[in-house]
Structure formats: structure tokens, C-alpha cells
Amino acid sequence: MDNKERLRWFHESRFGIYIHYGLYSLLERGEWSMYSERIPPKEYALLAGRFLPQPGCAVQWADTIARAGAKYAVLTTRHHDGFCLFDSKFSKFSTTQSAAGRDLVAEYVTALRRAGLKVGLYYSLLDWRFPGYFAPEKFPESRDALVEQVHAQVRELMSNYGSIDLLEYDGGWDAKAKTARESWIAFWRSRELNAMVRSLQPQIIINNRSGSEEDIDTPEQMVKASATGRCWESCMTIGDSVGWGYVRHNPNFKTVPQLLQNLCTAAQGEGNLLLNIGPEPDGRIRPEEQQRLLAIGAWLKENGESIRSSQRCELIGSSVVGEVDLNLQGGWTRKDNVGYWQIFRWPGTVATQILVDTPVRKVSLLTSGEEFPFEQNPDTGKLKIFNLPVNPPSPYVNVLRVEFSECPRRKAEPDLAAWL
Numbered sequence: 001m002d003n004k005e006r007l008r009w010f011h012e013s014r015f016g017i018y019i020h021y022g023l024y025s026l027l028e029r030g031e032w033s034m035y036s037e038r039i040p041p042k043e044y045a046l047l048a049g050r051f052l053p054q055p056g057c058a059v060q061w062a063d064t065i066a067r068a069g070a071k072y073a074v075l076t077t078r079h080h081d082g083f084c085l086f087d088s089k090f091s092k093f094s095t096t097q098s099a100a101g102r103d104l105v106a107e108y109v110t111a112l113r114r115a116g117l118k119v120g121l122y123y124s125l126l127d128w129r130f131p132g133y134f135a136p137e138k139f140p141e142s143r144d145a146l147v148e149q150v151h152a153q154v155r156e157l158m159s160n161y162g163s164i165d166l167l168e169y170d171g172g173w174d175a176k177a178k179t180a181r182e183s184w185i186a187f188w189r190s191r192e193l194n195a196m197v198r199s200l201q202p203q204i205i206i207n208n209r210s211g212s213e214e215d216i217d218t219p220e221q222m223v224k225a226s227a228t229g230r231c232w233e234s235c236m237t238i239g240d241s242v243g244w245g246y247v248r249h250n251p252n253f254k255t256v257p258q259l260l261q262n263l264c265t266a267a268q269g270e271g272n273l274l275l276n277i278g279p280e281p282d283g284r285i286r287p288e289e290q291q292r293l294l295a296i297g298a299w300l301k302e303n304g305e306s307i308r309s310s311q312r313c314e315l316i317g318s319s320v321v322g323e324v325d326l327n328l329q330g331g332w333t334r335k336d337n338v339g340y341w342q343i344f345r346w347p348g349t350v351a352t353q354i355l356v357d358t359p360v361r362k363v364s365l366l367t368s369g370e371e372f373p374f375e376q377n378p379d380t381g382k383l384k385i386f387n388l389p390v391n392p393p394s395p396y397v398n399v400l401r402v403e404f405s406e407c408p409r410r411k412a413e414p415d416l417a418a419w420l
Contacts (some may be wrong), residue, residue: 013071020244031245048098057283068293069300070275074120081126098385120166158200184211225269246278267310292315298418306340346392357411367398381411
């Protein structure tokens with residue numbers, strides 16, 4: 001399978017769901033609580049005695065993810081605290097060897113496949129319980145044990161759960177976050193690790209957080225496009241940026257329009273949005289997240305054509321670094337000769353796009369197919385669309401489907417003062 005074919009489903013999807021769930025969920029203060037509060041490992045391990053995910057929680061995850069219009073999910077099989085949600089022969093610190101008595105990864109994988117979703121697994125390379133991570137020169141035996149555990153557990157994940165579509169590493173940095181990525185590769189033996197992964201799962205997609213570039217870039221809490229041709233995925237929380245795992249008091253939940261605008265902006269740059277949920281301590285998705293995901297799903301049912309398999313469009317849209325021009329209404333995606341104007345701020349009865357160098361054949365509202373009259377000045381490239389509703393048809397994001405005579409091109413503007 002060549003790279004283009006291997007990455008096809010990822011490009012087509014454009015939207016996935018991250019799931020941060022583990023012992024830290026019980027503390028209700030986020031997934032970094034053990035380290036941020038310097039909770040000793042023996043004290044922290046006591047949480048495993050009362051970690052009791054509700055039966056069927058993985059089924060609820062899969063159902064909600066499918067209804068949200070996401071095409072894949074990524075579950076934290078082991079976060080930085082070292083607690084495994086899977087059965088491991090290389091650690092007793094797991095759901096199968098504590099109160100839960102269950103392999104949550106197995107339940108998750110089964111539920112996702114039944115829902116027709118692609119399966120992604122997250123695995124943290126670092127483990128706070130090993131002093132060799134924080135001071136590798138001082139504790140070389142601990143350092144070596146940590147790295148051996150990583151290789152052994154990743155092999156388990158790649159061997160015991162059937163076909164895995166996506167592997168998302170995290171925690172590849174050194175404890176002081178001072179060294180370059182080549183040092184990460186040397187520390188974790190990342191090239192050897194990923195060669196093993198690909199030998200077991202030839203079709204898999206791997207992110208760039210083990211130090212080596214692999215298949216996809218993963219900007220965090222921002223929508224930042226990679227170079228054309230490079231896969232990328234923005235990882236983002238619904239609530240505060242520091243809270244991936246469950247945070248009980250989380251006042252800054254993004255609105256549905258904000259979340260959809262992030263999804264659209266990612267699609268405009270040929271990238272994906274991996275939107276995070278942090279289930280409650282018993283594994284249920286909190287209502288605030290459930291409501292937002294279902295609203296996104298309803299929007300995608302009507303507007304998904306502008307998101308799935310999106311291509312970059314030359315027309316002025318989302319802001320570009322170093323560029324003065326911007327579109328006050330929103331931005332564009334494209335599929336061949338069809339452009340999708342994703343309007344974030346409804347302009348009223350007339351919408352104007354400048355510097356359009358390609359003849360327009362038809363303009364319609366994507367959700368209804370209603371057509372609108374337009375005029376296009378071939379000399380200036382100004383496109384004006386008339387008779388739009390006074391108020392936005394959707395309270396979130398509205399999409400105009402614009403058919404061009406060929407792939408839409410942006411008109412050059414060598415004299416920036418000519419319009420005056």
C-alpha cells in the first residue's frame with residue numbers, strides 16, 4: 001500500500017475525537033494532577049482501587065462520536081501517570097489488575113468497529129513513576145527499564161487488538177524540555193520502535209511525537225496548517241487548554257460556533273481537527289460535551305460536503321501569515337472546480353468576494369440548494385452575490401456552494417492602489 005492510499009481515510013475524515021480518560025479523572029482536576037501536585041506514586045496508585053468505569057461506557061463513546069460526525073477516535077491507553085487501560089504483561093498498574101477488572105482498550109476497540117469508526121490509540125512514552133525519566137544519568141537502570149517497557153507495551157497494543165488505524169504518541173520530550181528532537185529519538189529508540197509498529201501494522205498512521213516525523217504533524221490548541229502535502233491534525237480541548245482529562249469546574253467551554261470555525265479552518269488548510277472529550281470519573285460523557293458534539297454532528301450532516309476530503313483554495317479566506325488580505329465573512333475549501341465559502345459572519349443580503357479570477361457558473365446555499373443571482377467583474381475580479389437572507393439561515397456556520405468553470409484561481413493584484 002503506497003502512502004497516498006494509506007493516508008486516504010485520514011484526509012477524507014477531517015474530524016476525529018480525542019478521549020482522555022484514566023485515574024486522573026477521579027481527581028477531577030485534569031490529567032496532569034499527579035505531577036502538578038507531586039503526588040507520590042504509592043499514594044496515587046490508591047486511586048486504582050476506586051476506578052470503576054460504568055459498564056458500556058465505550059459504547060456510549062462510540063455512539064456519540066458517530067453521531068458527532070467524526071470518523072475516528074483516539075483513546076489514551078496510557079497517559080503520563082503510567083496507568084494502563086489495557087491488559088499488559090509488563091505492568092500491574094492497569095485496569096485488568098485493579099478494581100475495574102476489565103480491558104477498556106478492548107471494549108473501546110470493539111465499540112468503535114461496530115460503529116464503523118477508525119481506531120486510534122494514544123500512548124505516552126514518558127511515565128512519571130520512573131526516576132530514570134527525570135534523571136537518566138543518575139538512574140540508568142530505571143531509564144533502561146522505562147524504555148524497555150515502552151517497546152514491550154507498544155508491541156502489545158499493536159499485537160492484541162486487531163487492525164489499528166492510528167497511533168498517537170505523546171510525552172516524547174525530556175523532563176526539562178530542553179533537548180532537540182534527535183535526542184528524543186535516541187532516548188526512546190524511536191526509529192526501532194516505529195519500525196516494529198509498521199511491521200505489525202503496515203497500514204497504520206503514526207504521529208510525530210516520538211521525535212521522528214513519521215506521517216502527521218500535531219499542533220496543539222491551535223489550528224496551524226503544515227506545508228502542502230503534509231498530513232496534520234490540530235488537537236484541541238472543548239474547555240480550558242490545560243484540561244484534557246475531566247475537570248469538574250471548567251468555566252471556559254467553547255461554543256458550537258467556535259468549535260465549528262476551528263473545524264472549518266482546519267479543513268481550509270487540508271488538515272483535521274481532533275477534538276477532545278474528558279469523560280466523567282465513571283466514564284460517561286459530560287452533558288456540556290455531549291450537547292456540543294451532537295450539534296456539530298447535525299451541522300456536518302448538512303454541510304459535510306465542504307469538510308470531507310477538502311482541498312486548499314487560492315481565494316482569499318482564512319488569514320495567512322505575512323498576508324494583509326483577509327475575508328471578513330469566513331474562508332474557503334474546495335473540491336476540484338467547486339468552492340465552498342464557509343461564512344462565519346453573515347454579511348446580510350449581499351456577499352462580496354474580491355480577486356476571483358475564474359468565471360463563476362452557479363451559487364447556491366449548500367444546505368438547501370437554493371440558488372442566488374450574482375455578478376462578476378472580469379477586470380477587477382470582484383464577485384457579488386445578491387438576494388441572500390437578511391439573517392443567517394444557520395446560527396453557526398453557513399456555506400455557499402460556488403461552481404466555477406475550472407479550479408478557482410485568485411486574481412493577481414500587482415498594483416495595490418488600483419482599486420482607489
